[in-house]
Amino acid sequence: MIHTDKGLIGILNNMPITITNNRITKWSLKEETKIKEISYSLKENLDNYDVRNKDGRVFVTDLQNADLYCLEDDLNIHKIVFEDRYEDRKVPKTYLFKNLNPEEVIIYTRDGNGYYLLNLKGFKLTEYSSILVLKNNMLSFSRIYSFLIGYYNTLFITNDSEMVLYHQFNYDETKSEIGIYLSEEEKGISHFDAPEPIDRVNFYTNVIDTYNTGAYSNIKGCLIADKIVLCYQHMLYVFDYEGKVLRTRPAKENSRYWGLEKLNENQVLIAELDPDDPEKMFVFEYDIL
16 A cells, blocks of 8 residues: 555556656555656646556546646656647547557547547657548547447546446436447447446546536546446445446545556556545555455
């Protein structure tokens, strides 16, 4: 268990990291010690950031201005700026990533601005034609958004966008359902009612603001093996694909959960606020089996 300042959590090449206002730290859970730490300032408020683990890297999205950062194993961080965009452009939903080859990744913005090609050697970002997406046999990748448009919010997307865990709602917010979309088969599976209502507000602040217009649901989630993990602010659930609750873990009294990430094929990484110091959090692994 790690006791650290409140911030974001992620998994960098199978190692936990924490991101605070002014530093990024890689940790050893076994020794509860820092492996490496760098000073790097993102924004004062980290509540509108999205963290995505992919192929031993971490992609961090600033949802306020759509800037994208790539964090490598040595904690070297690259800021990737999208060219030819409006200054006030916001990201309504998280990016989708698909490997084109070992050195290049297709990024789908999901906000009407199309595709980009990211070179992982020089971290150059260029526009990418939808025709080339189809030419490279990525039709199923391009159709993910077609499925999720409307009353769907994404909770978790696997490494190469093969599977999407989503929250489905309706116009009057009376429905809260969980499901999985298989991109290669272009179909949804494992559809069931959520155990508690899900609000479409920021997970951290519990409100809708300029940068969170209802496109985010106030739970965290992930897929591990044949299990679904949902993390509400005060309760963590583990389900099978039929929606049967297999395990629960409540947050401590006077505390709440602050983050959830897939750690490996058996465990999740959880951040829970310190009941005695709301500016600190405990980060620890939890076995879902």
